[in-house]
């Protein structure tokens with residue numbers, strides 16, 4: 001193997017003792033006994049806490065940090081996050097139910113996403129959740145629901161900016177998009193909000209996801225703050241909430257480096273100081289999903305078969321793409337790359353071999369590792385996939401091939 005080939009960044013979240021990966025302080029084999037089955041997802045409470053604390057150190061003190069629940073909506077995780085972050089951003093009535101079960105004040109919960117149904121709108125209005133408006137039609141639907149149920153709605157305008165978040169894994173702003181209202185159309189929408197007498201809160205600008213380049217994030221944040229200041233001239237009332245999105249990425253693949261958050265925080269502090277001059281009442285918010293929870297979770301499967309086919313070794317595990325679509329390379333990746341993986345009961349073992357790890361599904365897409373060098377594993381050993389705290393279980397087609405469900409635990 002070429003020693004200069006890019007490697008996976010060392011996962012720093014989990015330690016190992018006596019060849020066992022530790023989750024919290026529990027050795028993996030013991031945790032698996034506690035859970036009672038494989039496959040399962042395990043999320044580390046302490047790691048979530050440390051992550052948010054570290055982020056706060058890097059960010060301006062007056063910046064609000066929201067958790068975007070779609071990254072990991074497990075109720076126990078969301079309950080824990082409620083003690084750490086300043087608010088929640090959600091994208092369905094299902095997520096809203098989980099959020100409202102936590103102690104998070106409803107003033108700090110917002111609901112974004114295209115295609116909100118009338119029922120979802122009235123639920124959010126009744127709850128007092130801020131609705132981020134995604135189209136002119138949605139605004140009219142909100143007004144109609146307010147009339148039916150006799151309550152007023154808190155609304156913010158989600159802006160589809162003219163700029164894009166550069167070097168982003170998934171672009172969600174700029175150009176023609178189903179998300180938000182094109183910035184050119186925002187003045188007219190603001191006028192309509194005023195005419196309808198809705199409770200205007202501010203703006204939401206979300207340009208993309210999974211970005212590891214500090215310069216791109218800094219640029220998008222500066223442009224978002226400028227755009228908000230500019231459009232605020234048309235606002236029916238002072239901007240109270242200004243959500244400038246997130247997009248902070250985590251390293252998944254060989255060669256990926258962690259995002260330089262201190263650099264982002266420093267630049268944001270100066271940009272926010274400028275914005276304060278024109279928007280003194282605005283609470284400035286970033287919303288993060290993956291960055292807060294992604295590295296705090298692992299997916300654990302067990303080897304159920306081992307075979308050699310024409311010179312290549314295959315480990316066949318009881319988990320696969322039906323629980324973890326992203327690790328199989330089928331969740332938005334253009335070229336399949338391996339997630340970081342370990343044999344969780346053979347940590348540090350030096351008897352290595354090159355293996356393919358596949359799941360039990362009858363499709364060639366069900367790959368977890370393609371020719372990875374790992375400690376030699378046998379039937380019964382644990383395959384651990386790191387960086388699995390976000391877009392794992394709920395972002396996977398768990399019904400495919402009628403396999404048993406995975407469990408999720410917070411440790």
Ligand SMILES: *Cc1c(COP(=O)(O)O)cnc(C)c1O
Pocket residue numbers: 068070071089112206208209210245246247248287288289290291390
């Ligand atoms: C998906 C999404 C997020 C979270 O994205 P991450 O990459 O997980 O941080 C935040 N805001 C909105 C509007 C989203 O759609």
